[in-house]
Amino acid sequence: MTSFNVVSLTLGFAFLYIPMLILIIYSFNESKLVTVWAGFSIKWYGELLQNEAFLDAAWVTVKVGFLSSTIATVLGTMAAFVLVRSGRFFGRTLFSGMIYAPLVMPEVITGLSLLLLFISLSVDRGVFTIVLAHATFSMCYVSVVVSSRMATFDQSLEEAAYDLGCTGWDAFKSVTLPIIAPAVISGWLLAFTLSLDDLVIASFTAGPSSTTLPIKIFSSVRLGVSPEINALSTIIIGLVTVGVIVASITSKRALVRRQQETV
Amino acid sequence: MSSATVEFSPWTDPDTTPLISFEGVTKRFGNFTAIDNINLNIYPREFFALLGPSGCGKTTLMRMLGGFEEATEGTITIDGQDMAGIPANKRAVNMMFQSYALFPHLTVADNIAFGLHRSPMPKSEIQGRVDEMLRLVQLQKFAKRKPHQISGGQRQRVALARALAKAPKLLLLDEPLGALDKKLRQETQFELMDIQETTGTTFVIVTHDQEEAMTVASRIAVMDNGLLKQVDTPDRIYETPNSVYVADFIGDVNIITGTATTVDGDATQLTWAEGVAPIKGMTGARVTQGEPASFVIRPEKVSINKSEPEASNKVQGQVLDIAYLGNMSTYHVELPNRQIIKSQTANNRRIARRDITWEDTVWLSWTETAGIVLRD
Amino acid sequence: MRRLLIAIPYIWLLLLFLVPFGIVLKISLSDYALSIPPFTPQLDLSTGWQGFAEFWSQLDMENYWFLTDDDLYWKAYLSSLQIAALSTFFTLLVGFPIAYGMANAPEHWRPTLMLLIILPFWTSFLIRVYAWIGILSNEGFLNQFLLAIGLISAPIKILNTDIAVYIGITYTYLPFMVLPIYATLEKLDGSLLEAAEDLGCTRLQAFWAVTVPLSKPGVIAGCFLVFIPALGEFVIPSLLGGSDTLMIGKVLWEEFFSNRDWPVASAVAIILLLILVIPIILFQRNEQKQREAGN
Secondary structure (H helix, E strand, O other): HHHHHHHHHHHHHHHHHHHHHHHHHHHOOOOOOOOOOEEOOOOOHHHHHHHHHHHHHHHHHHHHHHHHHHHHHHHHHHHHHHHHHHHOOHHHHHHHHHHHOOOHOOHHHHHHHHHHHHHHHHOOEEEEEHHHHHHHHHHHHHHHHHHHHOOOOOHHHHHHHHHHHOOHHHHHHHHHHHHHHHHHHHHHHHHHHHHHHHOOOHHHHHOOOOOHHHHHHHHHHOOOHHHHHHHHHHHHHHHHHHHHHHHHHHHHHHHHHHHOOOO | OOOOOHHHOHHHOOOOOOOOEEEEEEEEEEOOOEEEEEEEEEEOEEEEEEEEOOOOHHHHHHHHHHHOOOOOEEEEEEEOOOOOOOOOHHHHEEEEEOOOOOOOOHHHHHHHHEEEEEEEEOHHOOOOHHHHHHHHOOHHHHHHHHHEEEEEHHHHHHHHHHOOOOOEEEEEEOOOOOOOOHHHHHHHHHHHHHHHHOOOOOEEEEEEHHHHHHHHHOOOEEEEEEOOOOOEEEHHHOOOOOOOOOOOHHHOOOOEEEEEEEEEEOOEEEEEOOOOOOOEEEOOOOOOOOOEEEEEEEEHHHHHEEEOOOEEEEEEEEEEEEEEEEEEEEEEOOOOOOOOOEEEEEOOHHHHHHOOOOEEEEEEEOOOOEEEEOOO | OHHHHHHHHHHHHHHHHHHHHHHHHHHHHHOOOOOOOOEEEOHHHHHHHHHHHHHHHOOOOOOHHHHHHHHHHHHHHHHHHHHHHHHHHHOOOHHHHHHHHHHOOHHHHHHHHHHHHHHHHHOOHHHHHHHHHHHHHOOHHHHHHHHHHOOOOOOOOOOOOOHHHHHHHHHHHHHHHHHHHHHHHOOOOOOHHHHHHHHOOOHHHHHHHHHHHOOOOHHHHHHHHHHHHHOOOOHHHHHHHHHHHHHOOHHOOOOOOOOHHHHHHHHHHHHHHHHHHHHHHHHHHHHHHHHHHHO
8 A cells, every 4th residue: 555545544534533532531631621631530421420401411312313213214214115116106206306305405404494394283392393303304314225225135035925925014024124134223323323413403393391412512512612521522432432333343244144145 | 858758748638728828928018029929838747948048038928927927918827717917925836036036034944934834834734844845855954054054056956945835836947057067957957857746746947058948848838039939849849840940949950041842741852052962851830832941950860971872862071170079079061062061970989990080071961851841 | 005105205205304395485485573483474274265365465575585685695605605615625635535545455454444434424423523612722722732832822713713614514524525435436446547557657647547537426426415515504603613604504593593583594495495406406416327327
């Protein structure tokens, strides 16, 4: 590998990771002044874990995450099926447009439009509305992940299932789903992460009593740097790192297994 | 072929009802006609081969039997029942897929049992049937393995066992031996024939390999561009093809074009070159006196000699090439009109001891019934 | 059964994606009112056809004219376009060498490198933007570092300026640029470069003549994936930008939450959507072409 490549990779990854490292390091800073090092301390973590408001928001966020990603996975998998398997049907262009548009739509627009919908229908805003909103934009991501797996799926497996007596649903449940399961799970994880991280759409669609963690973080950091937020960030980065490493090991194993199976 | 097939010919018996019947069946995909007005009967216990090049429609025909395609026109009947609108999962037909389509997440035993779980068979009997199938294909030791843990030939047998587990009336085989190497293919061909006879199932096989069709089939349907060219037993297709296409498709053949000058019942004479005696052969399909025709003869029916023989058909030429194949030799002989005729003889003697060699002038000869004159 | 499969996600999307846009359109044609909800007219179906007709007559394009009147808005659109375009360019500048380095790395390194690129992507967006506050502020890490090595004598103001926004967008959207380019470069047939060199090119010439043109699909995808969302960005200009940093996402937010002027906010959204329609269609066309090219 050329030295140019080595340099560009090193600089590139340094650029990506140094900000996060700084965040982590300063979360252990004794002093409240985040930028002056005053000694090692974990007191901010203690304060964070006692902060009721943050804990409540975290709980709401996790709840919303689970619910919306599960709904998004079901809907997104259905949509993927429709896109890959169904040939032409009435309104297909519109359908495929609606599936792919949220991927690139600015969140302020999606958030605004959903809020106005809920108002028009006189729906009280709360956890329920956030779940609906997140499910809607997440299903598009799930659909992309699952449909790309479906594209390489051997259709003769489904035909064999029909040939041996399966109905449509039976064939899906017994043959297709077990095989595409890794992609469906990735879709779920993606939807979960997007939901956990979302600020803008949640701000629009949340109710007075349902604050999510991103909303809480945002209102804190508008006023400037806060060591509690650093601690929270470190925890989140840590969790995500563990999750990504576990996921990557699992998927590597699954890929090896799948390569063996498709001979 | 086993001796049983010699007497087995339900298609000649007008009282037998066919198991499968195609009546005026056409299949179009948009503007493209894949199957063009086909009429065909297949009888119970047949090992029927659909043979033809890529795109001839054989796979489409089979998929229509399996329930994966619907006919655009015409009726398909299986065991007296009209198949229109009946989906694949409701037919007493099972298919062995070209890619085997084994479920990668299930064991060999679970793969075989898959169809049984979706049949009326009581749960208590399923295991017994699975064991029976494993014995049939000799894979008892592999029941707990997954498809990626067994070889290609073993996977093929699992696919067969899975397709036979429900004892279907009809088994469809889609190019089943294509992925196997030559030796394994030959062994498997005979195994397939044995299993077919033992179980008494009607097999319909799709293949582009004419040797395979000739080996296993009780009857072959040669197809081209959605049409049935000839439907007959292997020996009749080989010896009495009804068209040059069929003659050329199956095995090696010499083709001499000319005019059918005399047509007298079973015997036809073909004038093919100036100053040479016309060829005497059998009268083939649609030959009309005075019209252009082709004479086809298999290389093994053409004798080769250094001295002029006593024969109804003989012609002189020069040995252009000799293809030595171990058990036999094929001589490529160039005739005075530059056409090349192949003559094939078994190597009864060692090649070094033969008296015919390159550039020798030789005589080719054959009997009056060795070849056939065809219209087209 | 198949109908049901199509119907459920379809209806969901129609109700929760398409219909809301219709509502935004309608409200953009309404007037501000001190009511809850703060706009008029309200569609009251119980008043029958008469009410409906009256409802239509009260809709007007007033808000749109307002947008053209007040400088703020069209300046914000232009500024957003500029910031998004420049940021996309910077992201490309930083991202391409990374993708190139990854594609040329030894085979067994690549999964790890992929992991390293994807990890920031999964980490909270908000947190990653927040990290820069601590770095770019006057007492922040960067200023401290530059002061310490004597490059500057007084802290430079970077936070709450446009520059911080450029840095922020480039930083957070980097994975979106790197991944498509990497995917394209990885599929590049090495023998093409060898052929070029065999025919007389230097490494650099081969790069420009072969690698760059063939990387176009990935580059285009990456640019769209950065430009389109960046155009409507809110979080980054809000946290890292100054009060004079004009981005339309921020403007929309403030119209809605601070001024409570929903009709104007809606009009802003509609115009933004119209601006984005062309890039979105181009993006979808590019994706379609990619899919058809049998990737």
